[in-house]
Amino acid sequence: MSLSLSSTTVLGKRKATRYILQISASPQPEPSTSTSTEDLAIYDTAELCSKKARHPCTYSGCTKSYSKACRLAEHIRSHTGERPYVCTTCQKSYLRESHLQAHAKSHLPESERPYVCMKSATCQKRFWTLQHLQVHENTHSGAKSYACSVEGCNELFAKHHQLRSHTCQVHAPPGTKPYICTHPGCAKSFDTNQKLRGHIKTHDDKRYTCTHPKCLPLTNTDPTYYPTWTSLQAHIREIHPPTCMHSSCHGRTFASQHNLRAHQKLHEQQELETILADVEQSEATDLPRKRRRGGEVGRDWKCDKCGKEFKSMKALTTHNNVIHLGHRNHVCPHQHCSSAFGYKHLLERHLAKIHSTRSDQSVTDSSESDGATTTDTDTDCSNNEPAGSAAHLSIDRITGHAYSLRSRMPTSKTIRCPYPNVEDLLLLPPETPLSGSSAHCDHILTRAYDLRRHLRAEHGLAGDKNKVDSWVKSHRGSAQTS
Known part of the structure; x- marks a missing residue:
């Protein structure tokens, strides 16, 4: 009795059903070059290559599971709405890095596409994938691979968008757009596939959930879900507004993260100023320098003529116009006074010191001529006395009556x-x-x-x-x- 020798060859793909091909080997092979069907046997083992999914999704109502923890983490982002992979060119964000890499190709020139159409010498179009190239080549051969799925309609089309247009025009109500939502009870349609994909997500009532520690669910309880990103953001603004954690603010809240960041810069500036003040006091040998209004930190605009620093471009421009160009745009409004000043507060101080005495004197004379009741202290001091002296503080000036009278005095502009x-x-x-x-x-x-x-x-x-x-x-x- 001769021993039979058998060899096995495995045919198949990864994560698919394996097929075992057994070929019987004879010690004296026949000269025939053909293989008999009796010697060829194929058996379906129904044995899976993929490992068991050991990482299930913990969200209520979601039955998906994954064999790798990284895949589960990518899936969790579809519930939380997190999109960490951002395109540096157009700022679009994606759930997976592979999606970002596929999108990044859209910013490359057409010459980088590896698949070139060779069906026509005048075409030479290039594509990123072999599938897109094959679809394009069908247009040269006249093949129509897209058939209408409606019963009784035998129309064939070479491109998918032609089939969609046919479905909207012939088999759908008037006004229907090419991309139709297939969700039960929804009759909406859209112009682009991107808008359709975004709309389909709205049918998932458990799409987003709040990850704030205060909103995390307890044991054996489901979290609160939000159907849209807008509703989740509205919840965060209302329940979890941006809060300053500095001890001096006592939990002060803000309307947006932008306002919070601007507020936190104030705390950083105060801390830097405190450090600089300590260093100056420890190293200074002369009298301490007078502290400037607005602090020393953040003076990024420097005058190229005198070296003085400012905290805004407007302040630097005003300084250059007044100090270096000699502009005096604030002119005294009195007719016989030709004084002009570069800053508004200097004009106000001039009016208070120089012209307030004359105005009060004219007001007093007017009130006396009209028979108004006044006191002897209403008469202003002489020109030699300063405006802030004790004799100048009449009861009308203290109570504001003199200011009221001056505001009603007629001038050339009243x-x-x-x-x-x-x-x-x-x-x-x-x-x-x-x-x-x-x-x-x-x-x-x-x-x-x-x-x-x-x-x-x-x-x-x-x-x-x-x-x-x-x-x-x-x-x-x-x-x-x-």
Whole structure:
């Protein structure tokens, strides 16, 4: 009895059913070159190559599981909405690194595509994948591989978008777009596949969940799910707003992360200033330098002429115009005073020290001539006395009465309320004629806008904007001469 020798050859792919091909070997092979079907036997072993998935998804209602922990981590991102892989060119984000690498090819030139169409000498189109090349080559051969799936329709198309257009025009209601949602009960359609994929995700009610520690579910309980990214972000803004963790802020919250980051820079600046102050005090031998307003940190704009540093470009520009170019744009409004200043606060100090005495004196003289009750202390001090002396502090200045009188003093730029002769300035005629009224208004204003507000608030009349503006231009300064 001869021993039979058998050899086995495994045919198949990874993670697929294996087929074992057994070929009987004879010690004296026959000269025939053909293989008999009796000597060839194929057996289906139904044995899987893939390992058992040992990493299941822990989210309630999700039955997916993976053989690797890294694959499970990628899947978890589909629940949390995290997209850590960001394209540096267009800022698009992706769940997996492989998706980002595939997207990055779209930014490369067409010459980098490895698959070239050889069916036509004039075509020479290039593609990233062999599948796209094969689909394109079918257009040259005239093959139509896309058939309509509707029963009774035998139409064939060479391209997929042609099949979609046919389905929308022939087998769908009017106005249907090429990409149709197949979810039960949903009749929406979209112009692009990207919009359709984004819409399909909205049908998943357990798509997003909050990962904040306060929202983590307890044992044997399901987390709170949100169907859209917008609803999750609204929840985070309302329940978990950005909070400053600095001890001096006591849990202060902000409307956005941008505002929080801007606020945290203040704490960093204060800490740096404290460190610099300690170093200066320990190393300084002379008197300590006067602290500048706004601190020393963050002065990134430096004057190239004098070396002085500023915290904004606007401050540097103002310094250059005033100090180095000699601009004096703040001019004293008094007629016989030709003083001009580079900064507004210098003009205000000039008006307070120089012209406040003359204004108070004129106010006092006016009030005495009108029979108003005044005191002896209302008379301002002489020009030799400073404005802040004790004699200058009258009761009217302390209570603000003198300021009120000065604000009503007529000048070349003021106007007096024309009431009751305002019928030509109103939007609608008054219910009762005003011309016969004996009451006059002595209120003094400076702008047409103020006159319209005064007429509405004090007299209950609505002034016409164009009429009031033209009247003010022609009567400006009349309050001083009247």
